[in-house]
Amino acid sequence: MSNIDLLGRRKFIAGLGIAAGAAVVAPAMAMSEKADGVKWDKEVEILIIGSGFAGLAAAIEATKLGAKDVHIFEKMSYFGGNSAINGGLFAAPGTPMQKKEGVEDSVDRMVADQMLSGRGVADEVLLRHIASHAVEALQMTLDAGAEYHPYLQQLGGHSVARTYQTAVSCGAGITQPMYKECKRIGVNTHNRSKFEGFLLGDKGEVVGVKMRSNYHFEEDQPGKVMNIRAKRGVIMATGGFAQNVDLRMAEDPTLTAEVGCTNAPGATGEGMLEMFRLGAIPVHLAYIQSGPWASPDEGGFGYVSNYSIFNFPHSIAVNRLTGKRFMNEIADRKTRADAELSCRDEKGNALPPILITSYKDSKVHPNTEKVIKYNVGWKFDSVEALAKHFDVPLEALKAQIAEYNGFVKTGEDKQFAKDMTMAKNKMIEAPFTVVRLWPKVHYCQGGVKINTKAEVKDSLTGQSIPGLYAAGEVSGGIHGVSRLGSCSIPECMVMGMTAARSLMKV
Structure with a gap:
């Protein structure tokens, strides 16, 4: 050259800068x-x-x-x-x-x-x-x-x-x-x-x-x-x-x-x-890319991210407005991030969905203890307590859990075609651990x-x-x-x- x-x-690059302004480069540029x-x-x-x-x-x-x-x-x-x-x-x-x-x-x-x-x-x-x-x-x-x-x-x-x-x-x-x-x-x-x-x-x-x-x-x-x-x-x-x-x-x-x-x-x-x-x-x-496993309740990568990554295969992600699943929990990242961002209340405001896991299965991962200890995750002894805490329709949630547990038994997810291999014998049942989800860059x-x-x-x-x-x-x-x-x-x-x-x- x-x-x-x-x-x-x-x-040429300087010319682009005139059009784009400071939005193109935030740090001081090298030369x-x-x-x-x-x-x-x-x-x-x-x-x-x-x-x-x-x-x-x-x-x-x-x-x-x-x-x-x-x-x-x-x-x-x-x-x-x-x-x-x-x-x-x-x-x-x-x-x-x-x-x-x-x-x-x-x-x-x-x-x-x-x-x-x-x-x-x-x-x-x-x-x-x-x-x-x-x-x-x-x-x-x-x-x-x-x-x-x-x-x-x-x-x-x-x-x-x-x-x-x-x-x-x-x-x-x-x-x-x-x-x-x-x-x-x-x-x-x-x-x-x-x-x-x-x-x-x-x-x-x-x-x-x-x-x-x-x-x-x-x-x-x-x-x-x-x-x-x-x-x-x-x-x-x-x-x-x-x-x-x-x-x-x-x-x-x-x-x-x-x-x-x-x-x-x-x-x-x-x-x-x-x-x-x-x-x-x-x-x-x-x-x-935004990570669909992140939590709005902590900064950065945090404890929830690895907790969620480990638990997605044997958990259900639920829209709090409907009490129903809304995605394949182990789809690729963009699919899941987009699905999470669509979870909104009646006014269109963000309503972070929840990931529900049986405590007996979640506790295998070391972060489970930490998410509960630092109040970025919760443990519930009943579905009623869980639904009340997050204001989720109780009957709809009960029906969803029962339906999903049926998929665990048959090995076939008829809602979102999730690969159930890693969910074998892992029913969603009390006590539960729950975290909130919201994507982060x-x-x-x-x-x-x-x-x-x-x-x-x-x-x-x-x-x-x-x-x-x-x-x-x-x-x-x-x-x-x-x-x-x-x-x-x-x-x-x-x-x-x-x-x-x-x-x-x-």
Whole structure:
């Protein structure tokens, strides 16, 4: 890319800014520039921006393949990014636990499930690449010391049980052991380090970055900006933009600041935006997913989310206005989120539906005790007490429970065609545990276009931008309209590993 090309793209984006105003970009923008005459403050072999699943996996894989000087830079004061607070759910086909439990699965089957959820616009080639290497990524977490519950889960939209969950029921169960493994093998880690832009060679290749040290999120930036040269290349693992309200509203005006979000505060997208400046192809930015398992009674991801994810297969979601079910409790995320948002009172105001589970079945998950303890879930000894508390029509609710229990006995859901495999012998009966449901912004399907080498594609040339790789939520187009739950961790890790292999020429 020439100087003229780079400047031309900046003018083009600036022109868009005139029309769109501040709604396009909330954080202070980075700015890339030519490296001619730049004084390098530091030189590293591999430079990774972001310390979530993708960045950690890239660092471990690169070191395993012989890299001697790998550096991870993290914007926040803590490591792990958004990955540390996600649900810790990892889907993979053909795993040891599936074989132990007699679950028949394959790469083809997992990809087919994802393509269906993607509504016809998911990237089958990338999904197949990820599914084909998911077990390798899972093994990397185990080798690092991650521990998982001794059972599989069948999440919404998955045709079989293929999901592991960390023993601590959150992503920290993976990021913490992987971070420790990075330190053990000599990966250099830097927190409070904010990406300020790329530094480019004579042909437009990425040769380094500008990085601000001693950065304090949402505060003045007193630290020094350093020019860091990356001998092999730069891996962008900076995550999504769900916390950038202006940007997400530019793509979907309904996602205002009043809509909750499960993400860490640093998920603001400036790394993605700067790649667009270089000419990276924007893909599917308007596909922003809301989690149907979230609760309006707590902030962020909270305790209810994992509780609900575990219990959906053997629970009923009930519209409080009618006392009836209104959806397949294990449909894909978009289907369920849309169904929940349709639950309104007579005046059209939001009326969060309830998820009803038998306490004897819900208590298997460790979050059950927590949702009750922290008053974001309730336990009832009778259906009458439950109906009175939530002002649900009692007779309609009793009839619905009886009808559903009939489906449990026959193994066939005649209301919403829910797969009843995981509900076998699990009747809805007292005592009950109940939580309220309401979607929260959770995941950005959109980002920069990459290929199966994790290379970032150039919108003008159709070729890869030399020296630049991306992995994880910052990339786009992989999942299409709706991502299946537990498929982000394998995506992030496999593409992080892939980026490392590409840099190391493997």
